[in-house]
Amino acid sequence: MRLTDKCNHRCAVCGQYGEDGYNRDDNExxxxxxxxxxxxxxxxxDNLAHLKPHIYITGGEPFLYKGLVSFVTT
Ligand code: SF4
Structure with missing residues (x-):
């Protein structure tokens, strides 16, 4: 689950913010x-629970999603 596209890192190889990333020229x-x-x-x-999915959280930087703690603790 990509909780947010926001990221405060700028990894060179990143598809979003790296040298060829699609958000590279966005200063904000x-x-x-x-x-x-x-x-x-x-x-x-809840709708997928019956399938017992494995869910991983990604971004961006998931810690920039304000609801992260609430999401992972309930
Ligand atoms: S989204 Fe991931 S890979 Fe891209 S800049 Fe942020 S931390 Fe680095």
């Missing part, structure tokens, strides 16, 4: 038209 963090709410992510997990 990427234009974000809104964030998916924690409640919506939880709803998605």
């Amino acid at each position: 963090l990427p234009t974000v038209r809104g964030n998916v709410s924690v409640e919506r992510y939880k709803e998605m997990i």
Whole structure:
């Protein structure tokens, strides 16, 4: 689950912020038209729970998603 595209790192090989990354020339963090709410992510997990999926969290930098702690602790 890509919780956010925001990232405060600039890894050279990154597809988003690296030398050829699609957010490379954006001096601000990427234009974000809104964030998916924690409640919506939880709803998605609930809907998939019967499949017992393995879920990994990525970004961007997931710690820049304000709801991260709430999301992973409930
Ligand atoms: S998204 Fe990952 S790879 Fe890209 S700059 Fe951030 S930490 Fe580095």
